[in-house]
Amino acid sequence: MQVLSFFIRDLTPEVLTVEYSARFQIPGFQILGLPAPEIQEARERIISAFQASELDFPKKRVLINLAPASIRKSGTGHDLAIALRILSGSGALLLDSRVIARGELGLDGLIKPGGKMGHLIELMLKSIPDPEQLTLILGPEDHAEFLRLLSWREKNGLLNPKPAGVLRIEHLRDLPASVSSRSSTQCSSLPKSSHQSSMSPPFLLPLAPLQERILKIACVGRHHTLLLGPKGAGKSASLAWFGALAPSPPKGAAWERALYQETRNEHPGFDAPLRQVHSQVRPAHLLGSFHSGSFRAGELSLAHGGMLFADEFPEWPRDSKECLREPLQSECFSVSSVRGTLQAKCDLQLIGSGNLCPCGGLPHRFRLDAVQRGPGCRCSEAEIRKYLHRLSGPILDRIDLWAIFSGPGSPSPPKNTSFEQIENEIRQARSLVEHVHGAPPSRIPPERIERWIPKSSRAISILSETGSLRDRHKLIRIACSIAALEGRETPGDPDLLEARTYRRTDAFL
Ligand SMILES: [Zn+2]
Incomplete structure (x- = not known):
């Protein structure tokens, strides 16, 4: 049994294991593992949330370690994982598998968003072995966001992680009963995305x-x-x-x-x-x-x-x-x-x-x-x-x-x-350049751009006037776009001449 959370290091999500120890000493509560001030404050939030939920906080000296202990962690999303680890450590609930919990606790025990659900998906895909044995425990908003992101990925043909289940918890007091009964949402029954473009351009x-x-x-x-x-x-x-x-x-x-x-x-x-x-x-x-x-x-x-x-x-x-x-x-x-x-x-x-x-x-x-x-x-x-x-x-x-x-x-x-007319022209030209170049002309790599130079002395003369290799390649790229708008795969001299008019500093400098 493991309780996990995650933190983001630069842009990469990393797994964080919540470790628990309780000693028969003067009751106390300490969080180790380079926590930022907001994680230190989680002690007060968690104790208040336990009281509001009528759950017993262990009357021992409780130590929580956020491993790896050598890296600084921040954010308030670890509250739920810490509370869950205390509950399982004190025997208030039984966990038989790996769990990722994410959420901030209110003093009244309500679970607020812990955020970064996109990074959670990345983490499950790239860093956690056997994500299908993993159960996620999320607050209501994070749960909805997680399903929304999975649904969007599914719609766009991206690979999705397959956790054993996704539990939605609204209040800390529901945690022991929910984890025991595992009334989890299976990821196969995800709602369909309602994503639609909201752009409604004028007619003229x-x-x-x-x-x-x-x-x-x-x-x-x-x-x-x-x-x-x-x-x-x-x-x-x-x-x-x-x-x-x-x-x-x-x-x-x-x-x-x-x-x-x-x-x-x-x-x-x-x-x-x-x-x-x-x-x-x-x-x-x-x-x-x-x-x-x-x-x-x-x-x-x-x-x-x-x-x-x-x-x-x-x-x-x-x-x-x-x-x-x-x-x-x-x-x-x-x-x-x-x-x-x-x-x-x-x-x-x-x-x-x-x-x-x-x-x-x-x-x-x-x-x-x-x-x-x-x-x-x-x-x-x-x-x-x-x-x-x-x-x-x-x-x-x-x-x-x-x-x-x-x-x-x-x-x-x-x-x-x-x-509509402009949109149609652009759409047709875009599909032509996609077919010919595999990318918009501005993104054609330098090693492939030279082959599109028109084979004429006029073209050679226009390009010989360019100040740099970058300028030369930009002229050819613009000419490729102009040719596509005219329905041609290969640019000609007039396209190159027109392209040159859009790169003349003497017009304003
Ligand atoms: Zn002026």
Whole structure:
């Protein structure tokens, strides 16, 4: 008989065994094994919960050891496991198998969520031998969450653990009777998931021609995109359409992200994530950080499998922009702690937006002398130069598409476009690129991208003007997306020429 719980070390769940000893000494209660203050406080919660449940707390010196004792543990989810081990140790209930218990005890004996059910599933799949001999004891909310996660995994064809049973306990006083009778829920009778996408896009989108083109190319190729323009140019609306047209996340990515969400105590969701980040964001907020020894995922990991909207991107602090270099390049990044380096994944599409000057009034195709700027902008030439200079450098190079929208009164005003029509075009082009490349064009590996260069002297001449190998590969990738939108597998010269117009810094720098 074993009572287990688990703790999360970096991103990996680890088994924790609750050991019990009682001596005939002055009554007392001590918890060993590097417990954090909230685990120390469990002593008071457990004693009060025993009293409220009319259960006898042993009149001995009780020692609880959380093994392995050399690693620091935190969280309040171990209360139920400790209470269960005391009950079984004192003979109040009989356990004949291994049990994982998870839940926080209230002073009145009610069981509250202990959380991290996704990590519990990971633990059972990867670290616990013979999970089918294991019984889970969970509070009502954790029980519902566990079944919801299992149901989602089943629906998405992922492997599920097969525990001997899952017991739902509402109050500590029910524990002895429930464990003895084992009225457990079998995992085969799981409720079906009610997960549905809640996105209900409008029927018509007011889109300017460039806005529509960029939206389609970026959605087909999953290209990182930067939308620039004055106030009222439709940047915010574009972000909303990007969200509405987001593809469903890959199965594995959705599950990995659910585990990242648990590190932030967020309820795991499986829709394509759309995370929005404000302009004063710090690198720790993007990459994640360590709190009391445990990892708290950042916005990049929480956007894994979906999109990250970077509002007012030119105004981001330089170090926050710079820290995106590795994640945008390799879809994963490392965070260092005293114990070593942790790898987190972030397969995301970055959609940035921003103005062309600090006041946001500067229209496209401006000239820096004040007469040509018009009445909309109050900024000085030096302020505009400084503002636009923030966009230069390696981070801009890692963004595929740079689109500059015209403001109100532009020669090509927005016209209403059918959402269904755009969605259909994108869906068809996505299935074409999936068939040809096996991935969105922005994710074609460098060793395979060169084969898609059009065999013409024009193409060779366009590509010879590129500043770096990365720039060259990005042009070919964008051309692949444009070709797919036109229903062609192979890009041609016009696609490459169009791709080049979306990567020209001379338009704004
Ligand atoms: Zn201005």
